[in-house]
Amino acid sequence: MADEGHGGKGLSGTDDTKVQDSARLSALQIYEILRREGEEEMDRPVTSLWWSGVAAGLSISVSLIAEGVLQMHLPNAPWRPLVTGFGYTIGFVIAVMARHQLFTENTITAVLPVAADLSFKALARMGRLWSLVLIANLAGTLLAALFCTYAPVITPDLRQTMLEISQVSVSHPPVEIICKAVAAGFLIAAMAWLLPSADATQLQVIVVMTYVIAIGQFAHVIAGSFEGFMLVANGRIGLWPMLSGFAAPALLGNIIGGTLLFALIAYGQVAKEM
Numbered sequence: 001m002a003d004e005g006h007g008g009k010g011l012s013g014t015d016d017t018k019v020q021d022s023a024r025l026s027a028l029q030i031y032e033i034l035r036r037e038g039e040e041e042m043d044r045p046v047t048s049l050w051w052s053g054v055a056a057g058l059s060i061s062v063s064l065i066a067e068g069v070l071q072m073h074l075p076n077a078p079w080r081p082l083v084t085g086f087g088y089t090i091g092f093v094i095a096v097m098a099r100h101q102l103f104t105e106n107t108i109t110a111v112l113p114v115a116a117d118l119s120f121k122a123l124a125r126m127g128r129l130w131s132l133v134l135i136a137n138l139a140g141t142l143l144a145a146l147f148c149t150y151a152p153v154i155t156p157d158l159r160q161t162m163l164e165i166s167q168v169s170v171s172h173p174p175v176e177i178i179c180k181a182v183a184a185g186f187l188i189a190a191m192a193w194l195l196p197s198a199d200a201t202q203l204q205v206i207v208v209m210t211y212v213i214a215i216g217q218f219a220h221v222i223a224g225s226f227e228g229f230m231l232v233a234n235g236r237i238g239l240w241p242m243l244s245g246f247a248a249p250a251l252l253g254n255i256i257g258g259t260l261l262f263a264l265i266a267y268g269q270v271a272k273e274m
Helices: 013-022 027-043 046-060 062-072 080-097 103-109 111-116 120-150 156-170 174-197 199-215 221-233 239-273
Strands: none
Touching: 027 103, 027 111, 027 120, 027 174, 027 239, 046 062, 046 080, 046 120, 046 221, 062 080, 062 156, 062 221, 080 199, 080 221, 103 111, 103 120, 103 174, 103 221, 103 239, 111 120, 111 239, 120 156, 120 221, 156 221, 156 239, 174 199, 174 239, 221 239
16 A cells, blocks of 8 residues: 555655656746746846857857758758758757857746836846847857858858848848747747756757747847848848848847747746746
């Protein structure tokens, strides 16, 4: 007969412990993990956030390079985007696994502490984190674009392929970019929500979620900014048209998708349990 102190009928103490250890994290536990991460991020020194953000911008730039390499070596077939989409995931894997400060991840981790304690001070701390990380991310993608354009690091053929991919990404009307960015923001926030309980499968979670962004042709402000800066550096588009026509709409959409849709819904499902 099982001990009465154990929850499962017929389970030994060892078996019951194994069940508890293998149980999935509850929504409240995931919320608390991400809330604490958000608190830690908002308390980090400016220099730490800045260089981590620049590193994220540089890392995310690998996505377009990988896409370009794959596209160069694949035939122009209907299935080609399904393969090149895996290249898009590489930059996100580097940035997320290395714990670099990526703006769209902050749309959920920084919002959860504010949702729990809405105040001017909390909003100011979130604004400080968002603005600093966003500018640092853009600085990283700009540096990467200049390096890929003016340094002999990639072949002319690869650069041309990267520019062709970039032209398609930023050529949509602003309203369409906003809508595409809402989807991307939601998926990145969902990825951040899944990672605490992913354990050994974190890599797979990152790849799957960002692969959907790639094949769905959704708009991510940081990955897309590298594409935009590549076009600017190579004289394909002006800086202001890129910032106002792509970056600003993508930023707005990512914030809506990651904050208003996912983060606040995530908070709402645990608000009564805290």
